[in-house]
Amino acid sequence: MTPELRTPRLAALASAPPRPVPPPAGAAERCELCAAPLHDAHRHLLDLEKGELLCACGACSVLFDGQAAGGRHYRLIPDRRRELTGFRLDGPLWAGLGIPVDLAFFSVSGTGEVTARYPSPAGALHADVHAGSWRRLAEANPFLAELRPDVEALVVHRARDAAEHWILPIDDCYRLTALLREHWTGFTGGEAVWHHIGAFFTELRTAQAATEEMRGTR
Structure with missing residues (x-):
């Protein structure tokens, strides 16, 4: 089932930075599993049955930190973000x-079914990807076999001479989709939306560089 893309949760994700940030002082944001207050940066769970994102506290994140931990209902969304240099497409x-x-x-x-989501003048659309086409892409880029089902996605941005190829958590992808819905105008999107798209990938790259620098100092 295609997740609903018009919810307030996704609208909030559209304006958020790549990594979750602490809520403002006095905010009443709580874990949507145990209702514990969320005072720090937090993770998300994907409700597989409803296609919704749930905010999770640290304790609940640990409980679901495993491929099979949530059964058929929940999956912890990973926090890795990987830019795919040398991607063959x-x-x-x-x-x-x-x-x-x-x-x-x-x-x-x-x-094993592959779904693509992309913007259009009518809003976000989705389409099933032919298994043979995906197999050829995966053969050209073997690391796609590491893509975690349901909770990670391959993101491709080739528009306007861009060459962005990333493996991202699915909440980042929903945030990008909501950003497109908010700023897309006309048939080609308009200049504003492409500015926001560029900023989205710039933020990802900046966050990745900061993470790598931090790990290098340990």
Whole structure:
């Protein structure tokens, strides 16, 4: 089932930075599993049955920190963000995926089905990706086998001569989708939305560089 993309939760994600930040002082944000206050940066769970994101406290995140921990109901969304340097995606490979625009994200379900989501003048659309086309892409880029079902996605941004290829947590992808819905105008999106898209990837790269620098100092 395609997650609902018009909820207040996704609208909030659209304006958030790549990593969750602490709520303002006095905010009443709470864990949506145990109702504990969320005072620090927190993780999200994906409700597989409803296709919704849930805010989770540290204790609940630990409980669901495992591929099978949530059974068929919940999955902890990982916090890794990986820029794919040297990603192989030529014109024929892209055409085979059947996406009519040059910005999309691709997620794999637990049953191996691949779904693409992409913007359009009518809003966010989704399409099933042919298994053979995805297999050819994965053969050209073997690390796609590491994509975690349901909770991670391959993000491709080829529009306007961009060359962004990332593996991102699915909450980042929902945030990008909500950003597109908020700022997209007309048939081509308008200049404002492309500015916001560029800022989205710049923030990702800045956050990744900061993480790598921190790890290098340990």
